[in-house]
Amino acid sequence: MAAVGLFLLTVFLASLLAGLLPDGLSPPDFWFLFVAALTPRVRPALALVLAFGVGLFADLAGGGYLGLMAVGLLMAAYAILGLSTWLHPEEILGRAAILAGASLAKWFGVFLVVYVLGLFLxxxxxxxxxxxxxxxxxxxxAPFYLRLAEAILGDADHAG
Structure with a gap:
């Protein structure tokens, strides 16, 4: 139930900042942060399914091409699961490295879909x-959102 509350808060924050920021400036990727907060707290298979589902919701809510964000967040969740076994997610530098690697994986997934579908717009x-x-x-x-997510969801075990 706490994850649903965090999801609704994410919808609110993403919508609010997308409306407040100027047109040329992309808002923070709260969907990515939601997946980053939820992935260490659930089983790996469920984390991948949830990441893909959240990405599909973000694609539908944003009016973009269906599958771009879904594959991107799926790749990000997979990177979080993999990097969490090599790095120390309980330390600040480990968490930052995991988020940076997951962000790169997200954009790799987006570019992969763009390349496969030929969406060079x-x-x-x-x-x-x-x-x-x-x-x-x-x-x-990220620091504010992830601290809020930790307060709502509880402490992550980082066990996967």
Whole structure:
């Protein structure tokens, strides 16, 4: 039930900041942060299914191409599960490295879908600007969101 509350809070925050920020600036990726908060707290198979489902919801809610965010968040959850076994997620540097690796995996998944479907709608410089802006705002929002998620969901066991 706590995960549903965090999901509704994520919907609210994503909608609020998407409406408040100027058009050229991408809001923080709260869907990515939601998956990052939920993945260490559930079984790995369930984490992957939830990440894909959250991505489909984000695709439908955002009016984008169905599957872009779904595959991206699936790759991010897979990276979180893998990197959590190699790094120490209970330490701040380990958590930051896991989030950075998961963010790279998310964008790799998005680019993979773009390449396979041939959706070259914008130039690489426009894409790079959107990625950097979103990455910066997500990195700034991550400590606050993840602390809030920990308060709502409880402490993660990081066991997978």
């Amino acid at each position: 914008v130039g690489p410089l426009d894409f790079a600007g959107a990625i950097l802006g979103e990455a910066l705002l997500t990195a700034l929002a």
